[in-house]
Amino acid sequence: MSEREAAIDHGGRVRASRSGFGPGWWRSRLLTVSLVAVFIAFGVYIVLSLAAAGEGLVAGIAAVSVVAITFIYLSPRAVPAKYLTPGLVLLIVFQLFIVVFSAWIAFTNYGDGHNGGKQDAIRSLVTTSRTRLPDSQAYPVTILDRDGTIHLLLTDEAGGALIGTAGEPLQVAGGAQFDDSGKAVALQGFETLTFAQIIQRQEDIVDLAIPVSDDVEDGDVRTADGRTAFVFQAALEFDESLDAMVNVQTGEVYANSGEGTFISAAGEELFPGWRVGVGFENFSEIFGSDFLTGPLLRVLVWNFAYAFLAVLLPFSLGTFLALTFNIRELRGRRFYRSAMIIPYMVPAFVVPLIWAGLLNPEFGFVNEVLLRGAVLQWFGDPWLARVGVLLVSLWMAYPFMFLITTGALQSIPDELIEAATIDGAGPWRMFRLIKLPLLLVTVAPLLVASFAYSFNNFSLIFLLTRGGPRSVESNIGATDILITLVYKTAFDSPTRDFGLASAYAILIFVVVGIVSVIGLRRTSRLEQYF
Incomplete structure (x- = not known):
């Protein structure tokens, strides 16, 4: 055995080689590589999840962090960084991130009525403005499932069957099976949900809105109890050309105020609004004119x-x-x-x-x-x-x-x-x-x-x-x-x-x-x- 690989002292014990490959080197190296592999797998999962959620910037930061940490723990030269990295990561996550996030929030109108983005506000306004049409017929409903997607099987007044799901207008359901009362209860290629399954997916069923036709003004079909569905129509719709909400029943226009809300000419605001930057407005409210006496x-x-x-x-x-x-x-x-x-x-x-x-x-x-x-x-x-x-x-x-x-x-x-x-x-x-x-x-x-x-x-x-x-x-x-x-x-x-x-x-x-x-x-x- 060469001098660079090992040396025997006078007691017959093997000393660490000059190259650093001691008796337990392979065990420690295997443990390190295994832990890093688990970390990489978890990091890839996080990055893909963030990318799928549309958080491209955060996903990029996470990917760079995973690569940097992997390099640190696989490199034999980055010994000091191995000890500094855990504390540095905790400092960034639990201190710097909180400070930066709080500072960002301080320059926005984030709060009740301004929690989400503009699209969230538009969606909420349209949803909450939906009202049941007075002349809507009552459709007996059967809840179906195909590949995890909920469908509604409706029976119209003429005794025909209609089927639809979110984003897909109602269409005739050919080959539907009817019970003795004339209600459509099953359709080939779909699973009819039991009462217990309906209870488990109650929130998804209640939130489901199926367009009556390709014309959005015809309204949506919704069910509140999983047994009967009615046609609902939204009183508000968003006009992209005007960047405003329009009441389709009265024609009143609610323009973008520039402060995270839609407001009418008469001063009526629609809530919820959305989160926008307000500059130093929050600090101006703190140090306002009544600061010395307030x-x-x-x-x-x-x-x-x-x-x-x-x-x-x-x-x-x-x-x-x-x-x-x-x-x-x-x-x-x-x-x-x-x-x-x-x-x-x-x-x-x-x-x-x-x-x-x-x-x-x-x-x-x-x-x-x-x-x-x-x-x-x-x-x-x-x-x-x-x-x-x-x-x-x-x-x-x-x-x-x-x-x-x-x-x-x-x-x-x-x-x-x-x-x-x-x-x-x-x-x-x-x-x-x-x-x-x-x-x-x-x-x-x-x-x-x-x-x-x-x-x-x-x-x-x-x-x-x-x-x-x-x-x-x-x-x-x-x-x-x-x-x-x-x-x-x-x-x-x-x-x-x-x-x-x-x-x-x-x-x-x-x-x-x-x-x-x-x-x-x-x-x-x-x-x-x-």
Whole structure:
């Protein structure tokens, strides 16, 4: 065996060859190729599915991604990329894509009445405008199937049989079989569906519309129960030359408004509309003329105040407790330290629900026991509701601050403390000039992260107060922050406006980003000084 293939050490063991082909190389290579083959098969399926759905751009991006990942994991030289790729893919899918998609939505009118494209809106308007013709005969129906396509077999007044399906007008069904009542019940080459099969495919049957003839003005045949069909006619139709919807009964024209709706000369709009770009309209609505006097400014001020106090108060309490239980002469320090982190062990979504019961104005523990029967409307008064939110936030966050400040205090060299004591520094000066600066060097990045978390602490506000108490003028409450305002705008309003909600989300992203950058820069200055 040559030197390039293998070498034997003094113990008789085979060492890895210079070419890299060790004893287990073929096994690992086979496993790698097998996993990559499975990935390629899944990737090809995804690409073909996207292409079939008409998503050419997304399909192209997916195809390039599959090729790139395949090359990375089959190439022996791309070792660093093998470790970076999973994290990079997750970053793109769960972070960058969400940010880019939200940014795109913020510049559209996406929301109730504007969910789909223009063709979807036209189809919906035509479908909803269909009405049953008063003089329509009732056709006895038999549901047939051929190659997975539903057909309706109708019996007309003259006793003849007609058959049709979506996109194919009714035609005479020669050779149809009739029962004793004269109803057409079967046709050669078709399967007659049973009652159980009709129930399984009920939605497809109800949505089926069969043209009466090649002239669309003659209407469609539809059935609602699978037994009897009637002729329906749409009151609206789309005129491509005018780019407008026309009421065929009255002749009224609904022109394209350019804002995702059809509107008549009298100002009547047809809904649903469709999704279009609106530029900075959503941001203009946020920073409108009433911004300085409206409820949004109050929400923004409270959001900053809450995020700041939700960091300051737990940090202050956690630092005080850490200093207290760091005294070596204190007996039972380990027990007290363990007891301090009990609130941290309770799930975060359970704590607000528990405190909602404790702060209940009528039978809550706080009013009945701690305040000796006082009736404080913790969720009815705006300022008391804010105090309640801060109290619960303090209860949830101080154990975390206690843990990190305890660790930071224990990392301070004893020589510094002894030198300060010899120089005559008292406890306050020692804390202010030595311990606190060194603490901030360690925990400042965590304080910045805690501020960002508190700025977007949706679960606490929603589960405890739901943003209330609400004002009479608007849906915005006294404890609402921007993230709860996003939720209310998107899901808890008469007209769900996803475009405006996304604009709020972009505002939150910018604010948190600016505050984080400023905080981290000041943290680096602390490291230079101390």
